[in-house]
Amino acid sequence: MMFASTGILSLLLSTVLAAPAALVDRDSPSYVPLDAECPSESLVRAASGLSTKEEAYRVSRKAVADEALKSWLVETNSEFRTDELPTVALSSSGGGYRAMLSGAGVIQGLDARDSNVSTSGLFQAITYHSALSGGAWLLTSFAGNNYPTISSLAYNLWGLAIQDSLLDPQALGALIDYLTIADEIALKQSAGFDTTLIDVYGRLLGYQLYEEADGGAGVTLSSITGFSNFTSHAVPYPIITALGAKVWLGQCSPGPNATTYEFSPFEFGSWDSDVSAFTPTKYLGTSMKGGNPVSSCTTNYDNIGYIAGTSSDIFAGELCTQLSDPNSELVTGMEQILVKVHEISTSDQYATYRNPFYEYQSSTQVPNPANDIGDQESLSLVDGGVALQNNPIFPLLQPARKVDVLIVNDNSADTSYNWPNGSEILTTYVQSFNHNLTRMPYIPPVDTFIAEGLNTRATFFGCNESSKITIVYLPNADFTFASNVSTTQLSYSEAEQAAMIANGVQIVTQGGKAGWGTCLGCAVMMKTGQTLPDDCTSCFAEYCYYQ
Numbered sequence: 001m002m003f004a005s006t007g008i009l010s011l012l013l014s015t016v017l018a019a020p021a022a023l024v025d026r027d028s029p030s031y032v033p034l035d036a037e038c039p040s041e042s043l044v045r046a047a048s049g050l051s052t053k054e055e056a057y058r059v060s061r062k063a064v065a066d067e068a069l070k071s072w073l074v075e076t077n078s079e080f081r082t083d084e085l086p087t088v089a090l091s092s093s094g095g096g097y098r099a100m101l102s103g104a105g106v107i108q109g110l111d112a113r114d115s116n117v118s119t120s121g122l123f124q125a126i127t128y129h130s131a132l133s134g135g136a137w138l139l140t141s142f143a144g145n146n147y148p149t150i151s152s153l154a155y156n157l158w159g160l161a162i163q164d165s166l167l168d169p170q171a172l173g174a175l176i177d178y179l180t181i182a183d184e185i186a187l188k189q190s191a192g193f194d195t196t197l198i199d200v201y202g203r204l205l206g207y208q209l210y211e212e213a214d215g216g217a218g219v220t221l222s223s224i225t226g227f228s229n230f231t232s233h234a235v236p237y238p239i240i241t242a243l244g245a246k247v248w249l250g251q252c253s254p255g256p257n258a259t260t261y262e263f264s265p266f267e268f269g270s271w272d273s274d275v276s277a278f279t280p281t282k283y284l285g286t287s288m289k290g291g292n293p294v295s296s297c298t299t300n301y302d303n304i305g306y307i308a309g310t311s312s313d314i315f316a317g318e319l320c321t322q323l324s325d326p327n328s329e330l331v332t333g334m335e336q337i338l339v340k341v342h343e344i345s346t347s348d349q350y351a352t353y354r355n356p357f358y359e360y361q362s363s364t365q366v367p368n369p370a371n372d373i374g375d376q377e378s379l380s381l382v383d384g385g386v387a388l389q390n391n392p393i394f395p396l397l398q399p400a401r402k403v404d405v406l407i408v409n410d411n412s413a414d415t416s417y418n419w420p421n422g423s424e425i426l427t428t429y430v431q432s433f434n435h436n437l438t439r440m441p442y443i444p445p446v447d448t449f450i451a452e453g454l455n456t457r458a459t460f461f462g463c464n465e466s467s468k469i470t471i472v473y474l475p476n477a478d479f480t481f482a483s484n485v486s487t488t489q490l491s492y493s494e495a496e497q498a499a500m501i502a503n504g505v506q507i508v509t510q511g512g513k514a515g516w517g518t519c520l521g522c523a524v525m526m527k528t529g530q531t532l533p534d535d536c537t538s539c540f541a542e543y544c545y546y547q
């Protein structure tokens with residue numbers, strides 16, 4: 001059981017939904033996928049490197065990030081040399097609202113616009129930001145609203161929206177919005193697209209995460225490419241991950257070898273050898289065969305809330321054997337909305353996407369006849385964190401992205417007390433070999449994490465491995481608040497939210513520990529080959545993990 005019952009909402013819902021659905025306002029930006037002319041360029045490509053668009057963004061962003069990194073380093077410790085500057089990335093883990101709020105505090109503590117601590121300004125120096133599940137709620141809220149500060153998001157949107165259940169955020173206002181959601185989904189269904197519980201989930205999340213009065217019904221992931229902070233390269237390139245369930249093999253929830261898919265403003269696809277291809281995110285929903293559109297193209301399928309819902313679809317495993325979890329008011333409530341559209345079946349537990357790679361074989365693919373994804377007309381995607389890899393690190397190990405230093409904020413609930421214990425990042429290390437990813441530094445066993453307390457304080461991994469990225473591991477820990485809130489807690493008072501975010505700031509500053517700013521700078525600059533401040537020697541002794 002993932003979500004606890006919280007009130008009388010299902011009763012309310014059943015009453016309201018007995019009324020016939022009203023038509024949604026067709027003049028306002030709508031959730032329904034649109035018919036569009038196909039672009040002249042190809043809709044699929046082999047995963048042989050970055051797309052030209054992402055590469056152009058990466059290069060421009062790195063130039064902006066370099067300036068910010070230079071300023072931060074010099075301000076932190078005047079002994080830093082800045083002739084050569086590494087590419088820095090951030091990953092925000094899953095873990096429901098715990099991860100969203102704790103991760104938000106980490107961003108606030110890195111963001112020069114929003115804090116004045118030892119790490120403020122480093123967000124401006126980050127080139128890539130990956131997220132999954134609760135982290136994807138954070139990242140899509142941040143990006144989908146054109147990157148306001150965390151404090152303003154918390155104050156203007158989350159404060160009210162998250163103090164009530166997902167089924168009843170105050171921002172949702174009138175109960176008629178449940179009818180609107182059912183209507184929107186009915187229109188998507190009648191336009192010929194399969195709809196599932198994740199459509200409902202994504203729309204409900206939308207009211208908590210996006211500032212538009214309609215909960216971001218018309219905001220797509222690809223539309224971020226037109227936002228001012230994206231076009232000015234003021235922000236890191238966002239990447240959200242999800243896993244593929246091989247439902248045609250009877251697989252209910254993906255195992256450790258699952259295909260990792262990534263969604264970014266430009267592209268959707270996978271680097272894994274069984275897919276090894278990408279398609280433009282803007283044209284998701286298009287019926288494809290052999291790399292070509294079957295007829296016209298589709299746009300507006302990549303609703304940002306739907307993608308956030310895809311990455312946080314933890315229902316799949318839960319609903320494998322039974323259609324409904326009687327203990328989960330959320331699932332029951334969502335089913336009551338979806339049943340207005342169609343009868344519920346087990347396939348409704350997945351986020352569904354027409355397979356852009358149907359009957360397509362990319363030149364870089366290693367086909368696996370036993371589980372040929374190319375034979376499938378649709379993909380069934382679930383939460384990126386379900387296979388014990390709650391930190392979205394794989395996309396940042398891709399050599400083409402040239403990431404040198406990765407800040408991993410791990411908000412996993414591994415222990416019975418809802419703290420991380422290292423098992424998620426360890427699984428990523430172990431699985432990196434099965435995915436031909438060679439840049440992951442050595443990660444020790446869970447026993448070591450626990451014995452040495454690596455799961456409660458900052459640790460640098462990869463210090464003496466020159467061919468690997470450096471990982472700055474920042475686990476969730478109690479600095480000023482018991483931030484080990486259960487994943488099943490679906491509402492937070494405004495005071496709890498503020499305390500979680502404030503504790504997140506403490507996580508990134510390690511409780512304001514003296515010298516931490518310099519030590520973080522040492523980790524960032526470690527492998528550039530430049531002379532480092534004298535203090536780095538003691539920093540490495542304190543924070544580096546050596547095998």
Ligand SMILES: *[C@@H]1O[C@H](CO)[C@@H](O)[C@H](O)[C@H]1NC(C)=O
Pocket residue numbers: 116
């Ligand atoms: C940040 O704090 C320091 C010391 O607490 C202070 O000297 C500085 O002026 C502050 N900077 C900003 C931008 O508020």
Ligand SMILES: *[C@@H]1O[C@H](CO)[C@@H](O)[C@H](O)[C@H]1NC(C)=O
Pocket residue numbers: 113146147148228229234235
């Ligand atoms: C995004 O753009 C707005 C408006 O120009 C600006 O206020 C904000 O600081 C920008 N965000 C970032 C991260 O630079």
Ligand SMILES: *[C@@H]1O[C@H](CO)[C@@H](O)[C@H](O)[C@H]1NC(C)=O
Pocket residue numbers: 413414415416421423446450
């Ligand atoms: C560590 O986390 C894993 C995965 O969540 C869990 O199965 C295991 O029991 C935990 N071990 C300890 C010692 O906390």
Ligand SMILES: *[C@@H]1O[C@H](CO)[C@@H](O)[C@H](O)[C@H]1NC(C)=O
Pocket residue numbers: 416417418482484485486
């Ligand atoms: C949080 O952690 C503390 C100890 O670290 C534990 O006593 C408490 O029960 C935990 N709370 C939850 C909700 O897991």
Ligand SMILES: *[C@@H]1O[C@H](CO)[C@@H](O)[C@H](O)[C@H]1NC(C)=O
Pocket residue numbers: 255256257434
């Ligand atoms: C994962 O894949 C690798 C390589 O394809 C294989 O050796 C390994 O046994 C697989 N592990 C699991 C748990 O399926």
Ligand SMILES: *[C@@H]1O[C@H](CO)[C@@H](O)[C@H](O)[C@H]1NC(C)=O
Pocket residue numbers: 272273274366434435436
């Ligand atoms: C890794 O690379 C080898 C050799 O090219 C290939 O046979 C294998 O399928 C790849 N595995 C994955 C999971 O990418």
Ligand SMILES: *[C@@H]1O[C@H](CO)[C@@H](O)[C@H](O)[C@H]1NC(C)=O
Pocket residue numbers: 464465466546547
């Ligand atoms: C890193 O240092 C440890 C301990 O000094 C050593 O055992 C290990 O072999 C080193 N690894 C590399 C890649 O140099």
